[in-house]
Amino acid sequence: MSLCDSADPPRRRRKEARPQELTAAALELFTERGFAATRLEDIAARAGVSKGTLYLYFDSKEALFEAVIREGIIPAMNEGRTMLEEHQGSASELLRCLLLGWWELLGESPLGGVPKLMVSEAGNFPKVAAFYRENVIDPGRALLREALQRGMDQGEFRPVDVGMAVDVIFAPILMLAVWRYSIGPCCAEEERDPVRFLDTHFDLLIKGLRP
Amino acid sequence: MSLCDSADPPRRRRKEARPQELTAAALELFTERGFAATRLEDIAARAGVSKGTLYLYFDSKEALFEAVIREGIIPAMNEGRTMLEEHQGSASELLRCLLLGWWELLGESPLGGVPKLMVSEAGNFPKVAAFYRENVIDPGRALLREALQRGMDQGEFRPVDVGMAVDVIFAPILMLAVWRYSIGPCCAEEERDPVRFLDTHFDLLIKGLRP
Amino acid sequence: MSLCDSADPPRRRRKEARPQELTAAALELFTERGFAATRLEDIAARAGVSKGTLYLYFDSKEALFEAVIREGIIPAMNEGRTMLEEHQGSASELLRCLLLGWWELLGESPLGGVPKLMVSEAGNFPKVAAFYRENVIDPGRALLREALQRGMDQGEFRPVDVGMAVDVIFAPILMLAVWRYSIGPCCAEEERDPVRFLDTHFDLLIKGLRP
Amino acid sequence: MSLCDSADPPRRRRKEARPQELTAAALELFTERGFAATRLEDIAARAGVSKGTLYLYFDSKEALFEAVIREGIIPAMNEGRTMLEEHQGSASELLRCLLLGWWELLGESPLGGVPKLMVSEAGNFPKVAAFYRENVIDPGRALLREALQRGMDQGEFRPVDVGMAVDVIFAPILMLAVWRYSIGPCCAEEERDPVRFLDTHFDLLIKGLRP
DNA sequence: AATGAATGAGCATTCATTCAT
DNA sequence: CATGAATGAATGCTCATTCAT
Numbered sequence A, B, C, D: 001m002s003l004c005d006s007a008d009p010p011r012r013r014r015k016e017a018r019p020q021e022l023t024a025a026a027l028e029l030f031t032e033r034g035f036a037a038t039r040l041e042d043i044a045a046r047a048g049v050s051k052g053t054l055y056l057y058f059d060s061k062e063a064l065f066e067a068v069i070r071e072g073i074i075p076a077m078n079e080g081r082t083m084l085e086e087h088q089g090s091a092s093e094l095l096r097c098l099l100l101g102w103w104e105l106l107g108e109s110p111l112g113g114v115p116k117l118m119v120s121e122a123g124n125f126p127k128v129a130a131f132y133r134e135n136v137i138d139p140g141r142a143l144l145r146e147a148l149q150r151g152m153d154q155g156e157f158r159p160v161d162v163g164m165a166v167d168v169i170f171a172p173i174l175m176l177a178v179w180r181y182s183i184g185p186c187c188a189e190e191e192r193d194p195v196r197f198l199d200t201h202f203d204l205l206i207k208g209l210r211p
Numbered sequence E: 001a002a003t004g005a006a007t008g009a010g011c012a013t014t015c016a017t018t019c020a021t
Numbered sequence F: 001c002a003t004g005a006a007t008g009a010a011t012g013c014t015c016a017t018t019c020a021t
Helices: A011-033 A040-046 A051-057 A061-086 A091-108 A110-124 A126-153 A162-180 A183-187 A194-209 B011-033 B040-047 B051-057 B061-086 B091-108 B110-124 B126-153 B162-180 B183-187 B194-209 C011-033 C040-047 C051-057 C061-086 C091-108 C110-124 C126-153 C162-180 C183-187 C194-209 D011-033 D040-047 D051-057 D061-086 D091-108 D110-124 D126-153 D162-180 D183-187 D194-209
Strands: none
Touching: A011 A040, A011 A051, A011 A061, A011 A110, A011 B110, A040 A051, A040 A061, A061 A091, A061 A110, A061 A126, A091 A110, A091 A126, A091 A162, A091 A194, A110 A126, A110 A162, A110 B011, A110 B110, A110 B183, A126 A162, A126 B183, A162 A183, A162 A194, A162 B162, A162 B194, A183 B110, A183 B126, A194 B162, A194 B194, B011 B040, B011 B051, B011 B061, B011 B110, B040 B051, B040 B061, B061 B091, B061 B110, B061 B126, B091 B110, B091 B126, B091 B162, B091 B194, B110 B126, B110 B162, B126 B162, B162 B183, B162 B194, C011 C040, C011 C051, C011 C061, C011 C110, C011 D110, C040 C051, C040 C061, C061 C091, C061 C110, C061 C126, C091 C110, C091 C126, C091 C162, C091 C194, C110 C126, C110 C162, C110 D011, C110 D110, C110 D183, C126 C162, C126 D183, C162 C183, C162 C194, C162 D162, C162 D194, C183 D110, C183 D126, C194 D162, C194 D194, D011 D040, D011 D051, D011 D061, D011 D110, D040 D051, D040 D061, D061 D091, D061 D110, D061 D126, D091 D110, D091 D126, D091 D162, D091 D194, D110 D126, D110 D162, D126 D162, D162 D183, D162 D194
16 A cells, blocks of 8 residues: 555665666666667666666676576476376377476476577577576477387377477477567567467377377 | 680679678578678688688678578579469469479578578568568468469469468478578487388378368 | 674675775776776776775766875875884985885885876876875985985995985886886786895995085 | 968878877877877877878888887987087986976876886887887987086096986986876876976985985 | 665667668 | 768777675
């Protein structure tokens, strides 16, 4: 009820929260405009701080970029692995959970911008791209590979070229995420429905894997 | 009659070819580094002209970008349409031809960078993105939709949500192209084989469409 | 009664000593890097305090600079004057004592950096330069002038243009000091020996002053 | 008589003259204010060009500094050497010519600021300082050493510690130059007369060197 | 008194764009 | 047509200064 309900939080609190506030703002803007076209001043403004404050937490624009990617990764993989280990049902179910889980994590949150950002900037940040591959792409592929293999071992899926199949399978989800942060919004097409899209993908996939 | 007939290409030719040489150079660099991070001077240098010359053919950096996309589009659709109209075989064959044809067009030539470029820059060029959607994405979807529909009508494919399926189906090809110009090169993974990838995609797809 | 009587120096002491610790640190860094190129944060760090603390004692970077010069002056002149008043021996001896005394004061301690600092920054701090001239240069010249005059009056020196001679005489000592804080250290020349240098200076000087 | 006598010289001309115009402007301002306190924009303005133009000729502020020193050196040494080689008169005369020649070169022109600049900035530019020592200080010392040695060999001068004496001898000229660009101007002392100063220096010196 | 997080003016540097040649 | 010297707005980054704690 107070008039200044939104007063600044105590300094101590801010100090610890700042880096995340900044990387969050940076992620949004980098995703929207690309790295080079984003001004640090805009990032700072979106995070509600001044230009100089950025440099208390990050050494340079590039360091901020790296932090954005690094942060965008942490939550992604753990869930997938636990899902894989604890899952009891059929391989189809597992595959569905993995892919839908990803979408829920990536698609709905700003984190979904990371893949588009990485696709756009990999050429300018080979180091970061390598880091991303090691920590996101490779583990992600491994998860899917395990799920596929389990299904094949149990006779639920027919034999396929697993190494290729994981990328084929993941491509539609990836494109869904990339799309949302690139051509999608500006064409404002009658709001392509992700659920219908994923259902269709899944339908085709499961039928395609039938022995 | 010219004093230097031999060494340099004939002036008349150059003059007409210039715009294409410039957009070609621009496409390569825009794809590699992104629009904002590419310097006009580098584009000019790669095309073998001076910075000022660019402005004889294009009003601004943005105009050049538009021209790059516009040029990258022209050859893409016609082949697909004639293929659709003239194809005699099964719907599966038609689908295969369409997708492989695309890959040959996108994957092997620098034109393959256009989708990655468009994905990266759509947010900064909504007009161009709309143009791209109208002239590339929508016609492309229409082609695939027709092929799918034909297969369904002939009982070769089971019924699916066609509107969604076209994007699901195209996603792996798109990803293959995008990858090649983003994360792929810098990770130098044991040269992922596009043919095997497309075969797997096709195998899954055709089985998935079986009635 | 204090809870931490042992480790840190007593608070009372620190408080009074702070300004000198700060000007001492500032003198070193200003001398090494110049005024503009020295960061207040570095000065604070060298003095073992935080950036903000500086402003408890000095209003601004410029005020700190003034204090540095002011402090660097206090001890310089008194000794010379007493030496002049109490000296009993020959004028040559007096001159030697004055010049060597200066060198001991300037050359061995960090105070030797003051002349170099003043030379470098006079243009940016005309006020401070005027202050320096009034309180250091003029009195110094007066001391030397008196010594020279005494020698001339006593027939020990031949007549010379005293006003000019004092600067001629002092130049080598000044140069020795300035050198040590500028070109000297980075060229690491076989450690030019100040004593030999001063001896030679003196030898030439005394012979040059012989009637 | 034309109204536009001072019109811009043809482009070609400027292109070649620019670097010198810029280093000349830079020398003045670096000397006056020091390296760090001089803004590139001011240098450009003094040279009558825009900020960006500087970067057509120099890669960075530091590169400009180096060029300033490098340029300030070229004319300095050659004269001295030819003077040494061609001189016919007494060693005293030679010494006088060398020192006065230096003063005319250094003292009257803006080049006189170079020593003060070097003294001030040596600590921040060790590389340049080393270059300066090798190309100016060392050759200068060598010239004076030869002159002294010649006088001693011919019995015109008594034996002295030559290595030290050269610096002792040069110190007053150096200080005269340094002074002019540091404390001198801002104290506006009754315009210390360089000629009287040098005469006194010479008088003392020659008498001091008498056998 | 002391801290150090936050600020924002200031500067070096880049690069799209212009235009005299 | 073609050039490339010149421009100056834009932006990453620094650092003196402030102030809540």
